[in-house]
Amino acid sequence: MIDYKKIIADKLDVPVSREELTSMITETADDTFGDFALPCFRLARSMRMSPVAIAEKLAADFETDEHIVKAEAVNGYLNFFVNRLEMTWEVISDVFAARGHYGDSDIGAGKTVCIDYSSVNICKSFHIGHLSTTAIGSALYKIYSALGYRVVGINHLGDYGTQFGKMIVAFKLWGDRTIAEKEGVAELQRLYVKFHREEPSHPELTEQAREWFARIEKGDPEAQELFEFFKRVTLEEVMTIYDRLNVRFDSWNGESFFNDKMEGPLQLLRDKGLITESQGAQVVDLSEYDMPPCLLVKSDGSSLYATRDIAAAIWRKKEYDFDKCLYVVAYQQNLHFKQFFKVLDLAGFEWAKDLVHVAFGMVSLEDGAMSTRKGNVVLLKDVINKAVDKAGEIIEAKNPGLPNRDKVAEQVGVGAVLFSALENSRIKDIVFSYDRVLNFDGETSPYLQYTYARCNSILEKAGDYKSSCVPGDYRALDNPETLRLIKLIGSFPQTVLDAAAKYEPSLISALLIDIAQAFNRFYIAHRVISDNAAEQNARLQVVEATAAVLKRGLALLGIEAPDKM
RNA sequence: GUUCCCGUAGCGAAAUCGGAUAUCGCAAUCGCCUCCUAAGCGAUAGGCUGUGGGUUCAAUUCCCGCCGGGAACGCCA
Numbered sequence: 253m254i255d256y257k258k259i260i261a262d263k264l265d266v267p268v269s270r271e272e273l274t275s276m277i278t279e280t281a282d283d284t285f286g287d288f289a290l291p292c293f294r295l296a297r298s299m300r301m302s303p304v305a306i307a308e309k310l311a312a313d314f315e316t317d318e319h320i321v322k323a324e325a326v327n328g329y330l331n332f333f334v335n336r337l338e339m340t341w342e343v344i345s346d347v348f349a350a351r352g353h354y355g356d357s358d359i360g361a362g363k364t365v366c367i368d369y370s371s372v373n374i375c376k377s378f379h380i381g382h383l384s385t386t387a388i389g390s391a392l393y394k395i396y397s398a399l400g401y402r403v404v405g406i407n408h409l410g411d412y413g414t415q416f417g418k419m420i421v422a423f424k425l426w427g428d429r430t431i432a433e434k435e436g437v438a439e440l441q442r443l444y445v446k447f448h449r450e451e452p453s454h455p456e457l458t459e460q461a462r463e464w465f466a467r468i469e470k471g472d473p474e475a476q477e478l479f480e481f482f483k484r485v486t487l488e489e490v491m492t493i494y495d496r497l498n499v500r501f502d503s504w505n506g507e508s509f510f511n512d513k514m515e516g517p518l519q520l521l522r523d524k525g526l527i528t529e530s531q532g533a534q535v536v537d538l539s540e541y542d543m544p545p546c547l548l549v550k551s552d553g554s555s556l557y558a559t560r561d562i563a564a565a566i567w568r569k570k571e572y573d574f575d576k577c578l579y580v581v582a583y584q585q586n587l588h589f590k591q592f593f594k595v596l597d598l599a600g601f602e603w604a605k606d607l608v609h610v611a612f613g614m615v616s617l618e619d620g621a622m623s624t625r626k627g628n629v630v631l632l633k634d635v636i637n638k639a640v641d642k643a644g645e646i647i648e649a650k651n652p653g654l655p656n657r658d659k660v661a662e663q664v665g666v667g668a669v670l671f672s673a674l675e676n677s678r679i680k681d682i683v684f685s686y687d688r689v690l691n692f693d694g695e696t697s698p699y700l701q702y703t704y705a706r707c708n709s710i711l712e713k714a715g716d717y718k719s720s721c722v723p724g725d726y727r728a729l730d731n732p733e734t735l736r737l738i739k740l741i742g743s744f745p746q747t748v749l750d751a752a753a754k755y756e757p758s759l760i761s762a763l764l765i766d767i768a769q770a771f772n773r774f775y776i777a778h779r780v781i782s783d784n785a786a787e788q789n790a791r792l793q794v795v796e797a798t799a800a801v802l803k804r805g806l807a808l809l810g811i812e813a814p815d816k817m
Numbered sequence: 818g819u820u821c822c823c824g825u826a827g828c829g830a831a832a833u834c835g836g837a838u839a840u841c842g843c844a845a846u847c848g849c850c851u852c853c854u855a856a857g858c859g860a861u862a863g864g865c866u867g868u869g870g871g872u873u874c875a876a877u878u879c880c881c882g883c884c885g886g887g888a889a890c891g892c893c894a
Contacts, residue, residue: 275834276834278833278834278836279833280837281836281837281838282837282838285837289836289837291836291837291875293836293873293874293875294874296874302874303874326837327837328837328874329836329837373894410894413893413894414893507894530891531891531892532892533891533892535891535892542819542820543820543890544820544889544890544891545891546891547891547892549892550891550892551892552892554892556891556892556893556894557893557894560894582888583821583822583887583888583889584888584889585889585894586821586822586888586889587820587821587888587889587890588889588894590821611822613822613823613887614887614888643856646856647856650854650855650856651854651856664856675829675830676829676830676831677830677831679822679823680823680829680830681823681886681887681888683829687843688828688829688843691843692856693842693843693856693857694841694842694843694856695829695830695841695842695843696842696856698856699842699856699857701856702854702856702857703856703857705854705856706853706854706857709853709854710853710854711853712853713853714853750833762830762831762841765841765842766831766841769841769842772857772858773858773859775853775857775858776849776857776858776859777858779852779853780853781853782853795853816854817854817856
């Protein structure tokens with residue numbers, strides 16, 4: 253893509269630095285104002301002229317060339333018109349040259365990013381509250397990979413805690429291996445809930461649970477075996493969900509993995525004089541930084557969440573030597589992350605600045621917060637199944653002869669679910685509603701997939717057309733619909749960079765929606781297949797470029813694009 | 818109580834480092850398939866961008882106050 257802002261800036265004679273001038277140049281709000289604009293208001297003081305006069309003078313002095321064909325002053329704005337056909341050609345050839353990887357880059361070459369996301373809790377059901385971290389983390393994984401980074405996806409398993417003692421007691425009293433194998437996590441959860449119901453009237457259960465937990469920690473074979481059984485049952489189930497969502501991990505080191513790795517870090521913090529005793533607990537005082545103290549060791553001597561996270565961060569830095577480590581975790585834990593990042597900073601780890609909490613909003617139900625213990629949850633697999641069923645019904649109604657019907661339904665349904673977690677800024681809270689997830693009209697992933705299929709349909713119909721970098725009759729592309737579409741496609745690579753820099757996959761979602769919308773308007777306004785070969789060739793190139801960018805963009809979000817639907 | 822986040826049309830959102838007439842979708846009403854997939858496209862309607870100040874040539878955007886909603890705030894994760 254031609255750097256128009258730089259070209260414009262180089263040609264203007266104004267008393268500000270090149271860099272600042274470039275940053276002052278904006279894209280126009282409307283194509284009729286041209287393509288780029290320089291608001292001249294800020295120049296008024298230093299140039300001692302009115303903005304209107306400045307714009308007029310600059311316009312009069314401006315030397316056009318093959319890239320910038322016109323400069324026009326309008327009410328204090330200096331508007332520039334680029335050579336639109338040249339730009340169109342540039343964008344299309346960039347897309348073709350990338351061979352399906354438009355937007356990829358090598359800016360991350362030699363760098364490593366760790367992404368901690370999804371983090372399954374053993375023995376707990378995987379519900380829609382886990383969708384955001386999974387979808388956002390997975391999308392960031394794919395985005396950073398596309399930018400050349402080595403990415404390490406980490407599933408920080410919730411596989412440690414006293415609740416597993418309770419699980420063993422419950423399982424030994426009321427459980428059955430065959431049933432657990434068959435029913436999976438639902439059965440484990442049922443036992444867990446039963447334990448909590450019985451516990452108040454049977455205090456001995458609490459004591460037994462404590463003993464069993466101690467036995468897990470000591471490596472008692474029976475306890476260990478049962479715990480591994482629970483872990484396997486949970487992971488087998490969640491693995492089928494990950495497979496359907498196209499989510500992958502490189503590490504499954506969770507809480508239990510770090511259980512014997514906390515003493516070193518704790519000793520280091522003590523040696524640095526950071527740890528103080530407070531009400532029987534060991535803490536790092538952070539009052540100087542306007543934060544409550546960070547608790548690291550309980551009064552009974554056991555460790556805490558922050559202790560484990562500190563140990564994990566140190567271990568990851570050693571193991572992966574990351575340039576950045578992202579934690580895709582809900583904003584409820586804002587303080588926790590600020591605290592333990594600060595502790596690592598105080599401990600003198602200069603890489604503490606590379607730890608990033610990628611916070612996202614809460615998911616709640618229409619009738620309030622979800623609660624695993626109350627059984628008030630919507631299981632993710634149910635949502636996926638419903639979405640896939642719905643997609644199947646629509647195919648049945650609209651395109652009954654479609655080959656690979658089931659596969660396409662899966663791609664569309666899963667896409668709709670993933671997209672629901674990726675369409676808005678991640679910080680926004682979400683009130684889950686089946687109506688919204690199962691709506692396949694408008695700004696949704698099925699709409700993107702449909703548009704992609706539409707593109708393919710044209711390309712297929714064009715038959716002997718072969719993509720090539722030979723320009724067609726580009727005059728056929730000189731219209732507002734095509735211009736809009738081309739500009740959006742041209743902005744894709746920068747948007748991928750922005751999405752990575754801001755940890756915000758929704759930037760890509762939003763652009764894809766705009767591209768699909770622009771394409772559909774183009775599609776209605778301009779017939780592609782025609783008797784005019786040169787015109788057809790030019791338009792087919794636009795179609796092919798659109799298809800390529802939609803497919804690539806969806807892939808970065810973890811969503812597949814069926815050729816037909 | 819303290820700190821942080823969010824308030825844009827009935828609902829869900831967008832708006833680049835502050836820029837031109839605040840965009841898009843859902844829902845509603847009305848149109849468009851002898852024509853490349855109607856999961857589409859068009860049109861109508863829907864707004865004092867929570868509120869009051871301030872800064873600026875220019876504020877949805879930055880600053881302060883207030884109102885409303887959410888979250889966190891020591892032995893859970």
